[in-house]
Amino acid sequence: MPQRSRSGFSRTAPRRAVVVGAGSFGTAVALLLVRAGIRTTLQARTAAQASDLQRDGENRAYLPGVPLAPELRIENTEGSLERADLVLLAVPSSAIAGVINSLQGRGLGDETPVVSLAKGLSAPSGAVTSALTSAVFGSERVAVIGGPAHADELVHDGGALVAASTDEELAAALAKLFTRGGVICEISNDPLGVEYAGAAKNAAALASGATEAQGLNAAGAAAGHIFQEIWRLAESQGARPESMIGLAGTGDLVATALAPGSRNRRAGELLGSG
Numbered sequence: 001m002p003q004r005s006r007s008g009f010s011r012t013a014p015r016r017a018v019v020v021g022a023g024s025f026g027t028a029v030a031l032l033l034v035r036a037g038i039r040t041t042l043q044a045r046t047a048a049q050a051s052d053l054q055r056d057g058e059n060r061a062y063l064p065g066v067p068l069a070p071e072l073r074i075e076n077t078e079g080s081l082e083r084a085d086l087v088l089l090a091v092p093s094s095a096i097a098g099v100i101n102s103l104q105g106r107g108l109g110d111e112t113p114v115v116s117l118a119k120g121l122s123a124p125s126g127a128v129t130s131a132l133t134s135a136v137f138g139s140e141r142v143a144v145i146g147g148p149a150h151a152d153e154l155v156h157d158g159g160a161l162v163a164a165s166t167d168e169e170l171a172a173a174l175a176k177l178f179t180r181g182g183v184i185c186e187i188s189n190d191p192l193g194v195e196y197a198g199a200a201k202n203a204a205a206l207a208s209g210a211t212e213a214q215g216l217n218a219a220g221a222a223a224g225h226i227f228q229e230i231w232r233l234a235e236s237q238g239a240r241p242e243s244m245i246g247l248a249g250t251g252d253l254v255a256t257a258l259a260p261g262s263r264n265r266r267a268g269e270l271l272g273s274g
Contacts, residue, residue, distance in 0.1 A: 004185050005193070011197065013033050015038055015039070015086055016038070016039045016040070016041070016083055016084040016085050016086070017030075017033050017039070017040045017084065017086040017087070017088065018040075018041045018042070018043060018052045018079075018081055018084040018085065018086070018087050019033070019041070019042050019043065019088045019090055020043045020077060020088065020089050020090060020091060020099060020136075021045070021089065021090035021091040021099075021117075022030045022042050022044040022045065022049060022050075022053060022059060022062070022074075022090075023058065023062045023090060023091075024059070024062040024063045024151035024152070025090055025117055025149065025151050025154075026042065026088075026090025026091075026117065027042060027059045027062060027063045027066070027068075027151065027257070028063060028066075028152075028154045028155050029088060029090060029117060029145075029154075030042040030072055030183075031069055031072065031155055032154070032155070032178060032181030032182065032183060033124060033168065033177065034069040034071050034072050034178065035069075035180070035181040035182055036177045036178070036180035036181040037180065037193045038086075039071075039073075040071075040072055040073065040108070040271050041072075041073040041074070041079065041084075042068075042072055042073070042074055042075075043075055043076060043077045043079055044075070044076050044077065045076070045077055046076055047076045047078075047245075048053075048131070049061075049076070050075055050076045053068065053074045053096060054074050055189070062151075063151055063152065063155070064153065065152075066155050066156075078106075079106075080106060080107045080168075081103060081106045081107045081108045081109075081112070082107030082109070082211075083110070084107075084108070084112055085112060085115055086112065086115065087103065087108060087113070087114050087115065087118050087127070088114075088115040088116075088117055088145075089113055089114065089115065089117060090117040090118070091118065092118065092120070093118040093119070093120030093121060093122050093123075093129060094120070095122055096116065096118050096122060096132065097122050097132055100114070100129075100132055100133050100136055101136070103136075104136075105239050107233070110140070110217075111141065111161065113141045113142070113143060113170055114137055114141060114142055114143075115142075115143045115144065115145060115174065116129040116130060116133060116142075116143070116144045116145070116195075117144075117145050118201065119146070119195075119198030119201065119252075120198065120199050120202055121128075128144075128191075128192060128195035128199070129144065129195060129198060130142050130143075130144050130192060130195055131192075136143075139166045139167075139171075140165075140166065140270075141164035141167070141170070142165060142166075142191065143163060143164060143167075143174055143191065144163075144164050144165070144194050144195050145161055145162065145163055145164075145174070145178075146161070146162045146164065146194040146195070146197060146198050146247065146248030146252065147159070147160050147161040147162045147185075147247040147248050147251060147252055148160060148251050148252045148254070148255030148256075149161055149252075150255065154183060158183045158184065159181050159183045159184070160183065160184045160185075160186070160247050160251065161175075161178055161183055161184070161185045161247070162184070162186045162187075162188050162194055162246070162247050162248045163175045163178065163185055163187055163188070164187075164190055164191040164193075164194040164195075164243075164248075165186035165189065165191055166187065166189060167193065167232060167243035168189050168210065169188065171187045171188060171189065172187050175187050179236060183240060185244075186247060188243060188246075188248075190239060190240045190242075190243045191236070192238055192239040192243075192245050192249040193233070193234060193239035193240045193241075193242075193243025193244060193248070196231075196233065196234035196237070196239050196243070196244065196247055197234070197243050197244045197246070197248035197249030197252065198249075199250060200226070200227045200230035200231065200234070200244065200249060200253070201227075201248075201249060201252040201253040201256055202221075202226070202256075203226045203230060204224075204226045204230075204253055205223070205228045205253065205256045206221035206225040206226075206256040207219075207225075207226040208220065208222055208223040209222050209266065209271070209272065210222065210271045210272035211272060212272065212273055213273070222273065223253070226252070227232055227244075227249075230231055231244050233239060257269055
């Protein structure tokens with residue numbers, strides 16, 4: 001019999017996965033899962049977007065130039081989750097609460113793990129997505145993915161991710177999937193810390209972009225102060241410091257700061273210019 005973690009996720013049997021959200025990262029993750037031998041469905045936000053993906057054979061809007069695998073199934077987010085053994089949420093943190101609340105009505109299984117790919121806090125509460133998901137499904141079936149993961153590089157050159165869950169067997173199973181898909185994936189039992197690390201990265205990149213016109217020293221100081229503030233918030237909520245200084249925090253921050261196409265840094269630059 002296949003071994004199963006507390007979440008009910010099988011570590012050895014072939015599985016079906018559904019990635020909800022067809023942005024750049026969701027598309028990249030779906031392709032990695034296909035490479036790992038997982039029967040994967042990518043759910044686009046609208047029927048029109050799903051039709052475009054099927055027609056074009058690539059995600060021209062968010063991940064141009066990357067062919068979609070023939071094995072990848074495309075549908076919109078009205079599709080059922082009933083047969084999914086793993087559901088990954090690749091939607092913005094601003095919209096994730098509504099998506100989480102819709103999953104059971106779409107046939108999500110009683111033991112199916114839910115994995116958040118979002119980086120950021122959910123407005124207006126400021127909660128991390130793992131807290132929202134755990135409140136609905138229980139922490140043992142919830143995981144998050146962090147780390148430096150620019151989508152185009154992830155598909156072409158690999159990357160370094162962190163799979164985090166309070167169920168360490170679930171985290172290990174996810175790490176194995178991503179490793180089979182061609183990327184390095186570390187394991188953590190601190191999903192709270194991994195999520196706050198991603199949020200800190202976003203805020204620090206915005207701050208550095210907003211102050212870069214005043215000099216690199218000012219940009220570095222702004223990023224450092226913001227990162228420290230969120231570090232303190234994370235610790236007050238029970239997150240561990242090592243999650244902030246590992247791949248999910250400083251590793252992701254460096255990748256974002258160096259990336260010429262970083263959306264967070266560019267948003268900061270626009271804020272700084274008024």
